[in-house]
Amino acid sequence: MRLGHHLAMFVLLTPGAMAVPAHAATIQIVMENLVVSPAEASAKVGDTIEWVNKDILAHTATAKNGDFDVAIAPKTTVTSVLQKAGTVEYYCRYHPNMKAVLTIAP
Amino acid sequence: MFVRLSIAVAALSLLSSAALAQGAKLTDPQIAHIAYTAGVIDINAAKQADSKASNKEIKAFAKDMERDHEAVNKQALDLVKKLKVTPEDNDTSKALSKQATDKLAELAKLKGADYDKAYIANEVAYHKAVNSALETQLIPSASNPELKGLLQTGLKIFQGHQQHAEHVAASLK
Ligand SMILES: [Cu+2]
Numbered sequence: 596m597r598l599g600h601h602l603a604m605f606v607l608l609t610p611g612a613m614a615v616p617a618h619a620a621t622i623q624i625v626m627e628n629l630v631v632s633p634a635e636a637s638a639k640v641g642d643t644i645e646w647v648n649k650d651i652l653a654h655t656a657t658a659k660n661g662d663f664d665v666a667i668a669p670k671t672t673v674t675s676v677l678q679k680a681g682t683v684e685y686y687c688r689y690h691p692n693m694k695a696v697l698t699i700a701p
Numbered sequence: 702m703f704v705r706l707s708i709a710v711a712a713l714s715l716l717s718s719a720a721l722a723q724g725a726k727l728t729d730p731q732i733a734h735i736a737y738t739a740g741v742i743d744i745n746a747a748k749q750a751d752s753k754a755s756n757k758e759i760k761a762f763a764k765d766m767e768r769d770h771e772a773v774n775k776q777a778l779d780l781v782k783k784l785k786v787t788p789e790d791n792d793t794s795k796a797l798s799k800q801a802t803d804k805l806a807e808l809a810k811l812k813g814a815d816y817d818k819a820y821i822a823n824e825v826a827y828h829k830a831v832n833s834a835l836e837t838q839l840i841p842s843a844s845n846p847e848l849k850g851l852l853q854t855g856l857k858i859f860q861g862h863q864q865h866a867e868h869v870a871a872s873l874k
Contacts, residue, residue: 628854628857629854629857629858629861630857651772651773651775651776652768652769652772652773652858653768653769669772687861688865689765689769689861689865690857690858690861690862690864690865691861691864691865691868692857692860692861692864693861
């Protein structure tokens with residue numbers, strides 16, 4: 596059982612099999628002057644989002660459906676890995692006029 | 702609620718009439734003073750809320766206001782220093798401060814849920830009034846492009862605060 600498990604892992608990690616789940620990408624989303632850009636971004640489960648806050652204010656990326664809630668301190672970058680597919684509308688809890696959409700493919 | 706609303710409306714018209722009394726001829730040193738004063742007023746209200754509020758969402762909101770307005774005012778001070786502009790006191794700033802002092806005294810008499818509701822209702826009204834002054838008076842009158850830019854960012858921040866305050870106010874009902 597244990598051996599079989601390891602074997603399966605090995606198979607998954609071979610280059611041929613790697614091609615099936617395309618390698619995870621890193622996508623940058625920038626918050627500057629209370630504008631989120633891009634306002635509409637696309638990603639896949641497993642991708643990393645780099646949240647860049649260029650403002651002097653704290654912001655959050657808070658999913659309306661509760662899928663994620665990321666706090667980004669002033670002048671910092673926070674990364675998070677996408678866990679769940681879906682079209683997620685998100686906003687900043689402190690400045691709800693900051694709104695954007697992230698479309699996450701499975 | 703009606704009483705509070707009418708107080709809020711009175712505050713709003715006081716602000717606009719004070720701003721209007723200056724005509725469209727506000728100078729950059731005056732504009733900087735008004736914007737800074739508007740921030741200080743909300744920080745003071747937040748500090749009062751921090752000690753008086755009973756609802757934890759209200760307390761959190763007050764902390765957010767204190768943090769944001771302090772950050773914006775720090776940026777404003779850095780900018781006026783850089784531009785070698787000395788903020789100049791004026792009738793609008795004076796009217797704003799007077800109004801704010803009265804409001805704080807009025808809020809100080811309230812307790813518990815009554816205080817929470819009055820504080821957040823005033824936050825909605827106050828940000829509305831400041832945003833309207835920014836849009837119609839301060840931004841159009843500002844001549845230095847960097848000052849104008851700071852006010853424009855300020856407007857977006859305070860519009861965010863207004864929406865945030867509206868959400869918190871709605872959640873209390
Ligand atoms: Cu924000």
